[in-house]
Amino acid sequence: MSIEHIEVPANAPAGDTRDAAPDIRRRIARAVGDVRGRTPLAQSFTNFVTINLVANAQLAAGGTAAMSFLPDDIIDTAAISGADYINVGTLLPFYKDALPQVARAFHTASHPWVLDPVAAGIGATRTAILTSFKRWPPTIVRGNASEIIALDAMWGLGDADTASRPAGVESVDAVDSAVAAALRLARFMAAHNGIGKAAVAVSGAVDLVTDGEDVYRLPGGSAMMTKITGAGCSLGGVTAVYLAVADPLTAALASTALYNRAGEIAERHSAGPGSFQTALLDALWNLTAEQVAESEILRD
Ligand SMILES: Nc1ncnc2c1ncn2[C@@H]1O[C@H](COP(=O)(O)OP(=O)(O)O)[C@@H](O)[C@H]1O
Numbered sequence: 001m002s003i004e005h006i007e008v009p010a011n012a013p014a015g016d017t018r019d020a021a022p023d024i025r026r027r028i029a030r031a032v033g034d035v036r037g038r039t040p041l042a043q044s045f046t047n048f049v050t051i052n053l054v055a056n057a058q059l060a061a062g063g064t065a066a067m068s069f070l071p072d073d074i075i076d077t078a079a080i081s082g083a084d085y086i087n088v089g090t091l092l093p094f095y096k097d098a099l100p101q102v103a104r105a106f107h108t109a110s111h112p113w114v115l116d117p118v119a120a121g122i123g124a125t126r127t128a129i130l131t132s133f134k135r136w137p138p139t140i141v142r143g144n145a146s147e148i149i150a151l152d153a154m155w156g157l158g159d160a161d162t163a164s165r166p167a168g169v170e171s172v173d174a175v176d177s178a179v180a181a182a183l184r185l186a187r188f189m190a191a192h193n194g195i196g197k198a199a200v201a202v203s204g205a206v207d208l209v210t211d212g213e214d215v216y217r218l219p220g221g222s223a224m225m226t227k228i229t230g231a232g233c234s235l236g237g238v239t240a241v242y243l244a245v246a247d248p249l250t251a252a253l254a255s256t257a258l259y260n261r262a263g264e265i266a267e268r269h270s271a272g273p274g275s276f277q278t279a280l281l282d283a284l285w286n287l288t289a290e291q292v293a294e295s296e297i298l299r300d
């Protein structure tokens with residue numbers, strides 16, 4: 001099947017009638033192919049729980065990984081890193097100074113970066129760090145619905161009273177309840193991140209991606225992705241790999257589609273969480289650019 005002639009799948013969710021434009025699919029295919037051809041570096045400042053899966057997923061998608069927690073290290077390496085990834089899953093006291101320093105340096109250099117606001121809404125230190133990013137906003141935010149709603153409230157864009165308290169790193173909100181927050185965040189980031197474009201990706205059973213204008217829904221994946229730790233974190237790391245070669249909307253759509261397809265393949269080739277994680281990495285490696293671009297992508 002050519003990527004120019006994608007039919008809306010028969011099992012498209014009710015109400016979703018518009019397939020993504022062929023141009024979007026071409027951009028996704030190009031991004032996946034460019035990553036495989038150019039092996040771009042996407043540096044990460046990420047949590048201790050899933051750091052190894054993040055690096056392995058970035059390599060499996062075709063990128064290059066480098067992890068660091070030192071601002072001078074990260075700021076120096078940003079010169080050769082196509083995009084960076086910051087994930088606030090596990091925090092140490094010094095991060096309260098280190099992370100705003102890094103975000104400010106990225107902003108000064110107009111360096112693209114992805115934020116995963118893991119557990120947004122929990123703890124004064126995490127809130128201080130995430131609030132500081134409003135001054136130096138990321139290019140892409142990728143999180144689950146509760147994290148997106150919490151970040152929107154923290155930045156004073158949405159209604160703080162309606163933000164729920166996340167269950168640790170897990171979402172307590174449906175993706176649909178984060179649509180307005182995702183749109184507000186994407187518009188704010190595009191206006192203030194110095195790059196002029198932004199995207200927000202909300203993960204869940206049906207993922208949502210927006211650039212602040214259009215809203216895309218990407219069904220698929222596997223419920224087993226919630227039975228390993230780091231599916232979301234590694235998706236963020238792979239999003240940074242794609243951001244090294246593509247615009248924010250394309251990068252967010254490409255990584256989300258890649259993960260949905262990889263999750264489905266991994267579920268078919270595994271017998272439980274252990275083999276699922278291995279099969280997920282294998283699928284990230286083996287999926288072709290065309291297979292990723294042919295994914296079900298519906299525009300609201
Ligand atoms: N119920 C589900 N069915 C299918 N895929 C899912 C489901 N829940 C999450 N995913 C997928 O798992 C990956 C991580 O998403 P999620 O679990 O929401 O992130 P996080 O781990 O940050 O909470 C995404 O690729 C998402 O599409």
Ligand SMILES: Cc1ncsc1CCOP(=O)(O)O
Nearest residue numbers: 047049089169230231232233
């Ligand atoms: C379990 C855990 N605790 C702090 S960070 C983390 C990993 C979260 O990973 P993900 O958000 O990808 O499920």
Ligand SMILES: [Mg+2]
Nearest residue numbers: 118169232233
């Ligand atoms: Mg997460």
